[in-house]
Amino acid sequence: MFKNIPFERVQWITSSFLIGTLALAVTAVPLYLILVSTGTWFLWALFFFYTAATGLSITLGYHRLFSHLAFKAKRPVKWFVILFGAAAWENSVITWSSEHRRHHKHVDHDDDPYNINLGFWWAHMGWLMFKLKPEAPIDNVKDLEKDPALVWQHKYIHFIAAFMGFVLPTLICGLYYGSWMGALGGFLIVGVLRTVIVQHATFFINSACHYIGSQPYSSTHSARDSWLMAIFTFGEGYHNYHHEFQHDYRNGVKPWQIDPTKWTIWLLSKVGMTSDLRRVSEAKILLAEIQQARSRIQQGLDYCGGDQFTEAARLKLQASIDALHHAQEELAARYDHLQTVVKDRVEFSKGRVAVWRRELREAMTHLDEILEFDLVPRAV
Structure with missing residues (x-):
């Protein structure tokens, strides 16, 4: 059963984290909700806040702001992204952006980190769990490496992620409920379950959005538009458009298309927190x-x-x-x-x-x- 698995290529820390959090989400979380009565409005309000905060930090911040420079943001927005983006457990802005820029440059080819031609599972999360080739150098984000805040996040990413993603929600719920069981709810629901949901939403952009949907703008690459994926990915599902016009701050450009990330960037521009929103004519x-x-x-x-x-x-x-x-x-x-x-x-x-x-x-x-x-x- 396991003879064909290239164990020498396994990324053990990453694989253990992905498998471990998923296992807790499908076992410990349901058990906690069944046995413990602290599942009140506060726990779920914090869960939804964290889901939106970490999800948008990836789509608005890691992706459209830093990877594609689709707009400019003031310092409060940048620091929000730096802290809550780390809590999504998807590595630092510098590493994430480097991999994503390589994906756009080499889409569907060997140097594409999550090449869909290697299979749905590979594009979804296999590329994180196995390294079939030597790690590519981080040499395409010189612009981001000039930002001291991003360099700080990159240096201490695992400490920031652990505190913001797991420790902080555990402390908040523990203090609110005044019990260890309340703290456990913060760890399992706001920490673990939320991490799994946000991560797999991101993974589906790399896998499902190169596998299902329409190609209204180009069929020279595998990226596809999917309104269904847009619902679960804060608007990132219009991936065919994005691969054609990657520097546009919008993914859903039609009025009826669901793109909460676009709406958030636009609203922030109205209060002076974002500017220079790039649009394709x-x-x-x-x-x-x-x-x-x-x-x-x-x-x-x-x-x-x-x-x-x-x-x-x-x-x-x-x-x-x-x-x-x-x-x-x-x-x-x-x-x-x-x-x-x-x-x-x-x-x-x-x-x-x-x-x-x-x-x-x-x-x-x-x-x-x-x-x-x-x-x-x-x-x-």
Whole structure:
């Protein structure tokens, strides 16, 4: 059973922590809730605060602020991220950002730390538990290493994580409830259970968001948009967009898309705590959507041109095929115009964007009609 496990490659401390906290979360936590009656509003209020604080410290801070420099933040925001981000037990800002920048630079290739091509489990957490290659040098975060606060966090990350993540919630609950059992609740619920939930939410961005969902902006990499993942990851689920436009402070750019991290950054900007929020222009976003739509349409038309359809099926599909040909011509014209708009940085009306997006949806509807025929591969 264990003969194929490369034990010499196991990261024993990291693996023990990940397995140990998960084991406590599925055994000790339910037992505590069943046997102890201190599960009051305060314990759960602290749990939800810590979940939001540590989760947003990763998505807003480690990810969008430090890894991608998508906005600037005042000192209170930075220190909040430094302290509560450490409590997420995902290493320091410097280490996390270095690995994430390598992921973007080498996505889906050998130097991608959590390469999805090595399997879902590897991308989820296997890359943390095993090191198949020598540790890559931290040489791509020179900008972050100039910040004394980040250097301090990097140096003392495990002490900060232990205090903020486990000791502090244990002390708070112990003092509030005035008992050792209350303190145990703080450790198990606010410390252990919350850590497991926040960590696996982050891990799902590396695994599920490269595995399930749509690719409206590009199919040159495995990243995908998933509204379901966005719910559990503070808006990070729109991963196809993020890989195309990684320096945008938003992941969910459409009004209906769920992105609490974006909303938080925007709200903080209104009280002067964040600034210089970087945004990709509507023209550039639409250009990517049109290019991806043209690529998918061409694949669909190529399949339609083959011999796999009977004459009856071809006649039934002819209206959709004709519509796709027309859409292809229209989108080509839109694409050429948008290239000029992006190059010259010309703004155009929201009404025009809405019309073009409606054309895109109609073209995709015709493509979906073709995809309903099993002879056309779903990967189109």
